Amino acid sequence: MDSQNMLLLAAKLQELQAQENYGIGVSCVRSISLYLERGDYQSACAVRQNDGKKIASYPALEKAISESMGCRRHLQVDCKSLFCNPKLHLLCRILGIHKWMLLASRALPFGVYEAKLECDRCKVQKTYRDDGF
Numbered sequence: 001m002d003s004q005n006m007l008l009l010a011a012k013l014q015e016l017q018a019q020e021n022y023g024i025g026v027s028c029v030r031s032i033s034l035y036l037e038r039g040d041y042q043s044a045c046a047v048r049q050n051d052g053k054k055i056a057s058y059p060a061l062e063k064a065i066s067e068s069m070g071c072r073r074h075l076q077v078d079c080k081s082l083f084c085n086p087k088l089h090l091l092c093r094i095l096g097i098h099k100w101m102l103l104a105s106r107a108l109p110f111g112v113y114e115a116k117l118e119c120d121r122c123k124v125q126k127t128y129r130d131d132g133f
């Protein structure tokens with residue numbers, strides 16, 4: 001993220017968080033905003049990951065942050081992981097239309113086999129590990 005976008009996001013987050021918690025605001029989001037203002041993206045990401053659970057309880061903040069900084073677990077915008085998109089894939093399961101496609105596979109040490117699968121409908125991804133037991 002370039003410095004211009006960091007400043008824009010910082011201002012947006014500052015404004016959004018001030019409306020939460022009956023006007024008290026959300027301190028971890030204030031920290032993210034401060035780091036972004038200073039151009040310290042790495043520290044902003046660290047707070048995003050450490051306090052992700054707290055941020056997730058504020059939908060407007062979570063939305064603004066994940067759209068620009070990515071998901072909590074992978075810091076990936078528009079993340080396709082099943083972990084980050086459980087609701088999306090739930091619909092596939094309920095409708096019974098999902099089908100896992102093999103994306104890649106590899107053999108790990110000690111006879112462990114790992115496969116990366118992708119739902120052909122919603123494109124969420126999951127990793128499947130078979131340790132041979």
Ligand SMILES: [Zn+2]
Nearest residue numbers: 071074079084
């Ligand atoms: Zn993710």
Ligand SMILES: [Zn+2]
Nearest residue numbers: 089092119122
């Ligand atoms: Zn799916």
